[in-house]
Amino acid sequence: MTSKRRRTIEVEVHRRKPEFLWMFRKFARDRDDAGFKAYLSDHLDIQPDDPEYSAAMREFWNLVRALENEPRR
Structure with missing residues:
Protein backbone atom coordinates (compact mmCIF):
# COMPACT_ATOMS: atom_id res chain seq x y z
CA MET A 1 0.00 0.00 0.00
CA THR A 2 1.37 3.39 -0.88
CA SER A 3 1.97 5.93 1.85
CA LYS A 4 -0.45 8.34 0.14
CA ARG A 5 -3.23 5.72 0.20
CA ARG A 6 -2.45 4.83 3.82
CA ARG A 7 -2.62 8.51 4.79
CA THR A 8 -5.95 8.91 2.97
CA ARG A 31 -21.15 -11.70 14.88
CA ASP A 32 -21.53 -10.55 11.27
CA ASP A 33 -18.03 -10.96 9.88
CA ALA A 34 -19.29 -10.97 6.27
CA GLY A 35 -20.99 -7.62 6.84
CA PHE A 36 -17.87 -6.23 8.49
CA LYS A 37 -15.69 -7.37 5.57
CA ALA A 38 -18.07 -5.71 3.11
CA TYR A 39 -18.06 -2.54 5.23
CA LEU A 40 -14.24 -2.44 5.20
CA SER A 41 -14.20 -2.88 1.45
CA ASP A 42 -17.01 -0.45 0.63
CA HIS A 43 -16.27 2.37 3.06
CA LEU A 44 -12.49 2.27 3.46
CA ASP A 45 -11.39 0.47 0.30
CA ILE A 46 -9.48 -2.03 2.45
CA GLN A 47 -9.19 -5.28 0.53
CA PRO A 48 -8.29 -8.79 1.80
CA ASP A 49 -4.72 -8.50 0.48
CA ASP A 50 -4.03 -5.27 2.43
CA PRO A 51 -2.12 -5.54 5.74
CA TRP A 61 -12.89 -11.10 16.59
CA ASN A 62 -11.26 -9.78 19.79
CA LEU A 63 -14.25 -7.46 20.20
CA VAL A 64 -16.69 -10.32 19.49
CA ARG A 65 -15.07 -12.35 22.29
CA ALA A 66 -15.11 -9.36 24.65
CA LEU A 67 -18.79 -8.72 23.94
CA GLU A 68 -19.58 -12.38 24.60
CA ASN A 69 -18.02 -12.01 28.05
CA GLU A 70 -19.97 -8.85 28.92
CA PRO A 71 -22.90 -9.38 31.28
CA ARG A 72 -26.26 -9.04 29.52
CA ARG A 73 -28.55 -6.23 30.65
Missing part, protein backbone atom coordinates in the same frame (compact mmCIF):
# COMPACT_ATOMS: atom_id res chain seq x y z
CA ILE A 9 -7.37 5.96 4.91
CA GLU A 10 -6.03 7.32 8.22
CA VAL A 11 -7.61 10.73 7.58
CA GLU A 12 -10.94 9.15 6.60
CA VAL A 13 -10.99 6.90 9.68
CA HIS A 14 -10.19 9.83 11.97
CA ARG A 15 -12.88 12.00 10.36
CA ARG A 16 -15.55 9.29 10.63
CA LYS A 17 -14.33 7.64 13.83
CA PRO A 18 -17.64 7.73 15.77
CA GLU A 19 -19.48 6.13 12.84
CA PHE A 20 -16.80 3.45 12.40
CA LEU A 21 -16.71 2.60 16.10
CA TRP A 22 -20.49 2.28 16.19
CA MET A 23 -20.52 0.05 13.07
CA PHE A 24 -17.60 -2.01 14.39
CA ARG A 25 -19.49 -2.77 17.61
CA LYS A 26 -22.74 -3.44 15.72
CA PHE A 27 -21.11 -6.01 13.44
CA ALA A 28 -19.28 -7.60 16.38
CA ARG A 29 -22.43 -7.79 18.50
CA ASP A 30 -24.23 -9.53 15.62
CA GLU A 52 -4.80 -3.46 7.46
CA TYR A 53 -7.42 -6.07 6.58
CA SER A 54 -5.98 -8.86 8.73
CA ALA A 55 -5.38 -6.42 11.59
CA ALA A 56 -8.98 -5.20 11.38
CA MET A 57 -10.31 -8.76 11.36
CA ARG A 58 -8.18 -9.66 14.40
CA GLU A 59 -9.60 -6.68 16.28
CA PHE A 60 -13.11 -7.57 15.13
